[in-house]
Amino acid sequence: MNRKLHISVVALVVVIFAFGAWLNLRHGKPPENGAVGGMVVNASIGGPFELTDHTGARFTDEDLAGDYALIYFGYTFCPDVCPTELGEIAVALDQLDKDADRVRPVMITIDPDRDTAEVLSEYVPLFHERLVGLTGTAEEVREVATSYRVFYRRFEDPNYTYYLMDHTSFVYLLAPSGEIAAMFRYGTPPEDMVTTIRQHMRGNARG
Amino acid sequence: MLKSLFAAALLVTTILPANGHEEKSENFTISHPWSRATAPSQKVGAVFMEIKNITGKEDRLIGASSPDAESTEIHGHIREGDIMRMRRVDGGIAVPANGSVKLVPGGFHIMLIGLNAPLLEETTIPLTLTFEHAGSVEIEAVVESAGASRSGGATKMEKMDHSKGHQMPGKSK
Numbered sequence: 224m225n226r227k228l229h230i231s232v233v234a235l236v237v238v239i240f241a242f243g244a245w246l247n248l249r250h251g252k253p254p255e256n257g258a259v260g261g262m263v264v265n266a267s268i269g270g271p272f273e274l275t276d277h278t279g280a281r282f283t284d285e286d287l288a289g290d291y292a293l294i295y296f297g298y299t300f301c302p303d304v305c306p307t308e309l310g311e312i313a314v315a316l317d318q319l320d321k322d323a324d325r326v327r328p329v330m331i332t333i334d335p336d337r338d339t340a341e342v343l344s345e346y347v348p349l350f351h352e353r354l355v356g357l358t359g360t361a362e363e364v365r366e367v368a369t370s371y372r373v374f375y376r377r378f379e380d381p382n383y384t385y386y387l388m389d390h391t392s393f394v395y396l397l398a399p400s401g402e403i404a405a406m407f408r409y410g411t412p413p414e415d416m417v418t419t420i421r422q423h424m425r426g427n428a429r430g
Numbered sequence: 431m432l433k434s435l436f437a438a439a440l441l442v443t444t445i446l447p448a449n450g451h452e453e454k455s456e457n458f459t460i461s462h463p464w465s466r467a468t469a470p471s472q473k474v475g476a477v478f479m480e481i482k483n484i485t486g487k488e489d490r491l492i493g494a495s496s497p498d499a500e501s502t503e504i505h506g507h508i509r510e511g512d513i514m515r516m517r518r519v520d521g522g523i524a525v526p527a528n529g530s531v532k533l534v535p536g537g538f539h540i541m542l543i544g545l546n547a548p549l550l551e552e553t554t555i556p557l558t559l560t561f562e563h564a565g566s567v568e569i570e571a572v573v574e575s576a577g578a579s580r581s582g583g584a585t586k587m588e589k590m591d592h593s594k595g596h597q598m599p600g601k602s603k
């Protein structure tokens with residue numbers, strides 16, 4: 224097989240895989256073939272983004288390059304699921320001890336209408352001193368959420384005095400290369416996140 | 431060395447009962463009602479607890495109110511695959527006869543909407559629960575750290591608190 228053909232076959236396989244993962248996510252069932260504590264993720268998830276951090280400064284994927292990152296998509300008007308996940312990230316960082324220096328906790332809002340940089344600046348320090356809160360225009364948030372295969376939708380009902388956001392609740396482990404190394408489903412114990420992160424740090428993780 | 435170990439053990443035992451508190455009424459034992467600290471920009475909070483019905487008659491939690499919030503609703507989550515949808519539970523929550531119901535993160539909670547002031551750690555929130563048969567029950571929820579959770583909490587100390595508060599045998603009736 225010549226080299227060009229070989230590359231296009233590999234590309235085709237990647238595309239088919241990506242499509243499968245996308246289909247799975249659409250049906251609320253992401254790929255189940257997980258490594259310890261985290262699901263193995265194919266390379267099509269994630270990618271470049273441009274957002275604004277909680278201090279009001281521009282923040283892109285390049286600001287995370289060279290470090291691991293734990294990324295969560297949520298919103299501040301969520302008193303239950305989102306604080307739970309952010310709390311679990313904080314516990315995982317505590318358990319990582321000195322290795323935590325190499326992991327940056329990040330929360331990306333899927334509710335930019337409510338979650339301005341100012342709102343996030345009051346919110347993020349409650350969970351971890353290094354937690355970065357990211358927001359943006361509706362378009363910027365839509366782009367990053369789409370590339371991470373995050374489902375989110377505003378729920379509005381005349382019987383409610385407020386709106387809610389329906390959303391998938393995953394924690395993504397970003398490798399220093401910028402690739403997604405693992406995804407953790409809602410309810411993954413922090414211990415399992417720590418195990419997976421340490422495996423990746425030692426370079427012997429599967430996938 | 432031994433002395434400091436003793437001191438640590440004492441510290442643990444004195445902290446535990448304070449957080450793992452119980453509220454008793456004629457019909458219910460309510461274990462460790464708790465909430466999470468909020469930022470000034472956050473206008474909502476959630477209260478969690480375990481409600482044990484100590485009577486032989488089923489009842490139903492149908493509402494709640496608190497002077498700390500403009501309105502109070504019972505909420506639950508509909509989990510569809512990996513999508514979480516928080517919704518109001520309009521019919522209330524059944525509390526079976528001689529049984530219990532748990533309000534925990536990811537499940538049910540009492541939603542405080544329009545907080546008058548941010549919830550601060552280590553303060554308490556007065557809350558009136560309304561039951562279909564038993565009527566009103568007054569309780570106080572303890573505010574813990576913003577990231578506290580049933581399974582972990584922000585610190586190891588809290589983790590111990592929760593396990594004690596929810597599982598200590600013989601403590602609850």
Ligand SMILES: [Cu+2]
Nearest residue numbers: 505516539541
């Ligand atoms: Cu709610």
